[in-house]
Amino acid sequence: MKFKVFRSNGEKSYYDDFNVPHEPGQTVLDALFYIQEKLDDSLAFRYSCRGAVCGSCAMLINKVPRLACRTQVERLKEGEDNPDIKGYPALKEGEKLNENSLLVEPLPHFPVIKDLIVDTEKFFEYYQELKPCLKTEGKPPEKEYFMEPEDVKELEEYTNCILCAACFAACPVDGENPDFRGPAALAKLYRFHIDVRDQEDRLELADHKDGWWACEFHTNCNKVCPKNVPPNVAIGKARAELKKKKDDK
Amino acid sequence: MEKEILFEHDILVIGGGLAGLRAAVEALKYGKDVAVLSKVHPLRSHSVAAQGGINAALGNTPDIGDDHWEDHAFDTVKGSDYLADQDAVEILCKKAPEAVIELEQMGTVFSRFANGKIAQRPFGGAGFPRTCYAADRTGHNLLHTLYEQSTSGDIKFYDEYFVTSLVEDNDRCLGCIALDIKEGKLKAFSGSVILATGGFGRIYNRSTNALINTGDGAYLAYEIGASLEDMEFIQFHPTTLYDSNILITEGARGEGGYLRDREGKRFMKEFAPEAMELAPRDIVARAIITVVEEGRGIEDEYVHLDLTHLGEEKIKERLPGIREIALDFAGVDPIEEPIPVQPGQHYSMGGVAVDTECQTEVAGLYAAGECACVSTHGANRLGGNSLLETVVFGKIAGRKAAEELDDKNAPESLFKSHREKDEKLIKSITTKDQGIVYSEILQQLKETMFQHFGVFRDGEEMRQGLDKIKQLQARYPEIYVQDTSLKFNQALVRSLELRYMLFISEALALGAIAREESRGSHYRKDFRNRRDDEFLKHTVLKKEKDSIKLEYSSVNLGQFEVKEREY
Ligand SMILES: Cc1cc2nc3c(=O)[nH]c(=O)nc-3n(C[C@H](O)[C@H](O)[C@H](O)COP(=O)(O)OP(=O)(O)OC[C@H]3O[C@@H](n4cnc5c(N)ncnc54)[C@H](O)[C@@H]3O)c2cc1C
Ligand code: SF4
Ligand code: FES
Numbered sequence: 001m002k003f004k005v006f007r008s009n010g011e012k013s014y015y016d017d018f019n020v021p022h023e024p025g026q027t028v029l030d031a032l033f034y035i036q037e038k039l040d041d042s043l044a045f046r047y048s049c050r051g052a053v054c055g056s057c058a059m060l061i062n063k064v065p066r067l068a069c070r071t072q073v074e075r076l077k078e079g080e081d082n083p084d085i086k087g088y089p090a091l092k093e094g095e096k097l098n099e100n101s102l103l104v105e106p107l108p109h110f111p112v113i114k115d116l117i118v119d120t121e122k123f124f125e126y127y128q129e130l131k132p133c134l135k136t137e138g139k140p141p142e143k144e145y146f147m148e149p150e151d152v153k154e155l156e157e158y159t160n161c162i163l164c165a166a167c168f169a170a171c172p173v174d175g176e177n178p179d180f181r182g183p184a185a186l187a188k189l190y191r192f193h194i195d196v197r198d199q200e201d202r203l204e205l206a207d208h209k210d211g212w213w214a215c216e217f218h219t220n221c222n223k224v225c226p227k228n229v230p231p232n233v234a235i236g237k238a239r240a241e242l243k244k245k246k247d248d249k
Numbered sequence: 250m251e252k253e254i255l256f257e258h259d260i261l262v263i264g265g266g267l268a269g270l271r272a273a274v275e276a277l278k279y280g281k282d283v284a285v286l287s288k289v290h291p292l293r294s295h296s297v298a299a300q301g302g303i304n305a306a307l308g309n310t311p312d313i314g315d316d317h318w319e320d321h322a323f324d325t326v327k328g329s330d331y332l333a334d335q336d337a338v339e340i341l342c343k344k345a346p347e348a349v350i351e352l353e354q355m356g357t358v359f360s361r362f363a364n365g366k367i368a369q370r371p372f373g374g375a376g377f378p379r380t381c382y383a384a385d386r387t388g389h390n391l392l393h394t395l396y397e398q399s400t401s402g403d404i405k406f407y408d409e410y411f412v413t414s415l416v417e418d419n420d421r422c423l424g425c426i427a428l429d430i431k432e433g434k435l436k437a438f439s440g441s442v443i444l445a446t447g448g449f450g451r452i453y454n455r456s457t458n459a460l461i462n463t464g465d466g467a468y469l470a471y472e473i474g475a476s477l478e479d480m481e482f483i484q485f486h487p488t489t490l491y492d493s494n495i496l497i498t499e500g501a502r503g504e505g506g507y508l509r510d511r512e513g514k515r516f517m518k519e520f521a522p523e524a525m526e527l528a529p530r531d532i533v534a535r536a537i538i539t540v541v542e543e544g545r546g547i548e549d550e551y552v553h554l555d556l557t558h559l560g561e562e563k564i565k566e567r568l569p570g571i572r573e574i575a576l577d578f579a580g581v582d583p584i585e586e587p588i589p590v591q592p593g594q595h596y597s598m599g600g601v602a603v604d605t606e607c608q609t610e611v612a613g614l615y616a617a618g619e620c621a622c623v624s625t626h627g628a629n630r631l632g633g634n635s636l637l638e639t640v641v642f643g644k645i646a647g648r649k650a651a652e653e654l655d656d657k658n659a660p661e662s663l664f665k666s667h668r669e670k671d672e673k674l675i676k677s678i679t680t681k682d683q684g685i686v687y688s689e690i691l692q693q694l695k696e697t698m699f700q701h702f703g704v705f706r707d708g709e710e711m712r713q714g715l716d717k718i719k720q721l722q723a724r725y726p727e728i729y730v731q732d733t734s735l736k737f738n739q740a741l742v743r744s745l746e747l748r749y750m751l752f753i754s755e756a757l758a759l760g761a762i763a764r765e766e767s768r769g770s771h772y773r774k775d776f777r778n779r780r781d782d783e784f785l786k787h788t789v790l791k792k793e794k795d796s797i798k799l800e801y802s803s804v805n806l807g808q809f810e811v812k813e814r815e816y
Pocket of ligand 1: 615
């Protein structure tokens with residue numbers, strides 16, 4: 001299988017072609033390791049769990065932001081596994097998709113450090129800005145806070161986020177407006193908002209043009225999310241709540 | 250002149266997994282200046298992958314009565330094949346409820362029973378449903394909670410810093426040298442050190458561990474005089490996904506999953522008639538290998554983990570992550586088909602020897618979590634006890650390091666000589682024109698370890714294995730990387746990790762060969778019985794000049810009498 005891989009030392013960039021022998025069950029991450037170990041040890045990419053839980057290996061694979069360790073080469077070859085996401089300018093940059101090779105590039109909307117490694121500082125800055133930390137009030141109970149299994153279910157949709165930044169790279173709004181806090185940070189904020197244990201007024205934190213109100217509901221975030229987190233739903237609900245609050249005043 | 254020590258802190262926590270973050274949060278409470286160094290972003294630490302849960306005698310399950318820490322302790326000691334130190338187990342189990350409640354109050358979204366309390370599930374080797382869980386993503390939920398806690402305070406994070414050595418003077422640890430992976434520069438840090446570097450599973454070719462679990466901490470500590478304990482005890486998890494060896498949590502059997510051979514027969518009946526699929530891991534792993542070797546496996550490689558009878562609803566609610574893994578990595582939907590599984594390396598029971606306050610023999614050096622050996626797991630860890638260990642002992646390490654802090658003077662020249670030594674090593678790897686690539690040695694090492702130090706062991710085979718390890722060590726100086734750039738030189742980092750792995754493999758081999766008995770995870774075909782008269786003791790490995798000295802230390806026994814293990 002041919003791989004066309006984006007290369008950069010932060011200044012100059014180009015593409016390299018590699019031939020990787022196919023094996024059953026091979027993931028894109030496996031292929032990158034093959035390249036690093038056998039063909040070119042200077043290729044750089046982040047990795048850790050190889051099981052789609054740590055969020056290290058998000059990159060642009062065949063023009064879709066996704067986890068390299070979760071993406072099966074076989075399925076891509078067969079033309080499967082291509083979520084129908086809305087196009088945006090960053091996808092038109094660089095090499096074009098072509099049938100004979102797999103295209104592997106760094107996540108768009110972030111500065112490249114080296115090859116497939118990007119600087120996600122901004123992503124984590126936005127996450128921190130929205131104060132993702134439980135704030136309870138008064139003396140805590142002696143044992144656990146009680147929670148309804150139903151409440152937990154809704155929360156889990158958001159706590160499942162592994163902060164891989166695929167959604168940020170897939171969001172057309174983030175491409176256009178670098179100040180947009182992005183789907184993951186907002187989903188996290190919403191997760192604390194609906195946590196029955198939390199006593200902080202949170203929605204206001206993103207009640208501005210680069211927060212809840214910047215979203216245009218392209219829903220790329222949910223479509224590329226490896227954990228099926230629905231930031232778009234959170235944003236919609238948050239907006240409705242804020243509107244209602246203002247109307248009630 | 251440029252300053253040699255670039256970063257000064259009171260406490261340097263090395264590792265951003267659960268143990269490291271818990272230690273950091275605690276040390277901060279004592280008003281100390283705390284830094285966390287990690288070779289990956291903390292959220293990418295291996296802890297994030299833990300699935301099944303964390304044990305605590307909360308007794309939350311409706312209608313089956315109360316649970317007690319003593320029962321938890323008994324199960325743990327028995328599970329350890331009586332090698333655990335009972336004073337350490339007592340701390341672990343007594344503090345468990347408080348530790349879990351604390352995490353819940355910090356924000357972890359645990360799964361709940363209908364009555365609103367934290368849900369608990371049965372786990373292997375436990376006499377009571379004691380494992381608290383957040384679906385099958387417990388590690389993920391705990392790590393994110395502790396990350397939220399630790400980044401909302403005043404802790405300084407050095408992400409993507411790879412620690413290359415500890416700095417010691419007069420049996421006192423004064424700091425460390427670390428490679429800033431982004432810049433490719435070595436930098437000196439001063440402060441007391443808490444090691445929380447996790448396990449070393451990746452010395453095996455079939456492992457559930459993250460690719461970064463290379464045992465760096467054990468090597469770093471050993472180099473400056475700390476002892477390593479019980480390195481030969483390696484847990485093999487019975488159910489890892491065939492081929493990729495991604496973990497299929499014991500929770501899947503806890504929820505009622507069956508193991509079946511080619512004929513569909515539940516073979517555990519022959520090995521543990523009472524506990525069946527929920528016998529401790531060492532027993533189930535040996536059963537699977539035996540069944541496959543007898544020709545009753547599928548494709549002579551694996552057996553089936555059957556969840557189909559649990560039904561769609563239960564699988565989707567309790568084991569959503571497992572379903573995702575089976576679908577993504579094996580193309581199997583457990584609602585409809587059984588999952589192909591085989592045993593794989595899973596956990597390192599041994600590690601840096603510490604007392605119950607996480608102190609090593611070197612002042613100013615502490616260790617907690619999987620890299621340490623307190624010892625709470627002895628010869629075999631129970632599922633759900635290691636997440637518990639990370640938070641209970643991480644907290645203790647943070648407190649102890651804060652309390653014991655004193656003004657020590659960190660001579661610049663000492664740091665300089667350490668840095669220069671590491672620099673020389675790095676240069677020797679990056680400036681050669683030809684040689685061996687790390688991956689070649691690594692591949693051979695991993696195969697050697699699985700073949701010679703796997704689930705079933707034998708004296709002669711292990712001695713051959715040790716010879717192979719030594720041969721590989723001898724070739725290490727020929728290692729070279731082609732990449733000459735400084736920035737994110739991953740081949741260099743992996744070559745440095747390999748150095749640690751070669752050492753750890755030797756330490757493991759020495760302990761395993763010397764232990765002429767079968768106990769817990771260490772099963773010898775040439776010594777099939779446990780031999781308490783000679784081996785009810787911990788293996789201790791120490792640096793003596795350029796070789797490893799092997800000694801034994803006694804086990805702290807206590808209220809539970811040493812008995813045969815039956816399930
Ligand atoms: C797949 C899987 C599932 C598991 N499920 C469970 C479970 O359900 N219940 C349970 O109790 N246990 C479980 N375990 C075991 C448990 O997850 C681990 O033992 C535990 O998370 C280890 O945590 P830790 O903090 O000690 O280390 P880790 O989480 O491994 O963290 C190690 C840290 O050290 C850093 N580090 C290492 N070397 C260096 C270096 N040289 N320089 C700088 N930083 C370094 C790493 O970057 C990382 O941040 C599971 C294990 C696996 C493999
Ligand atoms: S919401 Fe999904 S895509 Fe976005 S960071 Fe979280 S896990 Fe990744
Ligand atoms: S390596 Fe962890 S998500 Fe891919």
